[in-house]
Amino acid sequence: xxxxxxxxxxxxxxxxxxxxxxxxxxxxxxxxxxxxxxxxxxxxxxxxxxxxxxxxxxxxxxxxxxxxxxxxxxxxxxxxxxxxxxxxxxxxxxxxxxxxxxxxxxxxxxxxxxxxxxxxxxxxxxxxxxxxxxxxxxxxxxxxxxxxxxxxxxxxxxxxxx
Amino acid sequence: xxxxxxxxxxxxxxxxxxxxxxxxxxxxxxxxxxxxxxxxxxxxxxxxxxxxxxxxxxxxxxxxxxxxxxxxxxxxxxxxxxxxxxxxxxxxxxxxxxxxxxxxxxxxxxxxxxxxxxxxxxxxxxxxxxxxxxxxxxxxxxxxxxxxxxxxxxxxxxxxxx
DNA sequence: CAAAATAAGACTGATTCAGTCTTACTATAT
DNA sequence: ATATAGTAAGACTGAATCAGTCTTATTTTG
Numbered sequence: 411x412x413x414x415x416x417x418x419x420x421x422x423x424x425x426x427x428x429x430x431x432x433x434x435x436x437x438x439x440x441x442x443x444x445x446x447x448x449x450x451x452x453x454x455x456x457x458x459x460x461x462x463x464x465x466x467x468x469x470x471x472x473x474x475x476x477x478x479x480x481x482x483x484x485x486x487x488x489x490x491x492x493x494x495x496x497x498x499x500x501x502x503x504x505x506x507x508x509x510x511x512x513x514x515x516x517x518x519x520x521x522x523x524x525x526x527x528x529x530x531x532x533x534x535x536x537x538x539x540x541x542x543x544x545x546x547x548x549x550x551x552x553x554x555x556x557x558x559x560x561x562x563x564x565x566x567x568x569x570x571x572x
Numbered sequence: 573x574x575x576x577x578x579x580x581x582x583x584x585x586x587x588x589x590x591x592x593x594x595x596x597x598x599x600x601x602x603x604x605x606x607x608x609x610x611x612x613x614x615x616x617x618x619x620x621x622x623x624x625x626x627x628x629x630x631x632x633x634x635x636x637x638x639x640x641x642x643x644x645x646x647x648x649x650x651x652x653x654x655x656x657x658x659x660x661x662x663x664x665x666x667x668x669x670x671x672x673x674x675x676x677x678x679x680x681x682x683x684x685x686x687x688x689x690x691x692x693x694x695x696x697x698x699x700x701x702x703x704x705x706x707x708x709x710x711x712x713x714x715x716x717x718x719x720x721x722x723x724x725x726x727x728x729x730x731x732x733x734x
Numbered sequence: 735c736a737a738a739a740t741a742a743g744a745c746t747g748a749t750t751c752a753g754t755c756t757t758a759c760t761a762t763a764t
Numbered sequence: 765a766t767a768t769a770g771t772a773a774g775a776c777t778g779a780a781t782c783a784g785t786c787t788t789a790t791t792t793t794g
Binding site: 428429430431432433435436439440443444463504508512515516517518519533534535538539541542545546549550553557558 | 590591592593594595597598601602605606625666670674677678679680681695696697700701703704707708711712715719720
């Protein structure tokens with residue numbers, strides 16, 4: 411017998427749409443925000459954070475490992491160890507967290523980091539989509555962890571190249 | 573023996589990231605842009621458009637069917653039939669096309685159209701992500717098909733609620 | 735009536751994602 | 765020193781989704 415639905419957030423559900431954060435990226439944001447709130451206190455262990463939000467401890471550990479790899483958090487081994495933010499919450503963007511876990515944010519496979527399509531170039535929407543992609547990157551990099559810990563404030567303006 | 577790599581754009585490749593348009597949505601944008609360019613001329617058949625970009629005809633047909641369902645294009649049956657845009661290219665946004673094919677654009681499962689998470693609400697990032705989601709919707713709805721058929725112009729400004 | 739087109743749905747293989755498990759390593763605290 | 769509590773890392777599994785195909789029916793023109 412295998413445990414199918416093991417924690418609150420549940421197993422995979424019908425997606426309903428593309429354009430979605432992976433759950434791991436989601437968990438990463440939760441973890442980083444948690445660390446931001448408990449900053450200056452003790453280091454938080456993966457299990458501690460996981461328990462707080464009803465997420466599997468080992469899964470949260472994996473997420474935090476990736477964040478540590480990208481130097482967004484620092485890990486302290488041993489008992490009473492755990493994770494702490496490596497930077498100020500205002501210096502960490504949502505994009506930092508998401509791309510640390512899921513890799514680069516690209517809305518199409520055409521828009522690679524080198525700018526070339528993965529196939530013969532008859533595709534006519536590559537360039538327009540590249541501009542859309544940049545706008546989304548701008549949005550994600552504008553939102554910081556410290557902002558995510560506050561209430562809504564002044565709307566910022568993001569340039570959208572059309 | 574089965575034909576594995578049947579058309580130019582190729583079969584599935586490692587994704588490398590979340591936050592990506594489905595290929596069908598991509599094909600939808602290509603098709604709509606094509607129809608915009610050949611506007612006022614004859615109706616374009618699915619096979620005609622598919623052939624132009626090296627995409628499977630039946631697959632392109634399915635994409636166009638979804639677009640017709642959402643009244644973005646109109647279908648004409650019979651020989652010398654095909655598809656035509658139902659609106660002006662300036663009245664069709666990238667968001668229209670993408671959501672017609674993939675469903676509503678939601679960056680997390682938490683951010684449903686009803687605004688409530690699919691699980692117990694300990695999630696602390698739901699509200700910030702909802703605001704990010706809105707910004708992305710704004711970006712996508714700002715880009716029109718007519719803009720995608722032009723060269724880059726003036727940057728537009730999109731409000732980002734932080 | 736035949737040809738060419740759309741319409742719609744079932745089906746398949748590949749891929750990816752979420753989550754688990756296991757093993758090894760490391761540092762703290764008593 | 766040694767037990768303990770933690771991180772580190774990778775293999776593994778089941779489920780879900782996606783891309784694409786195939787088949788059958790329907791509609792319209794010529």
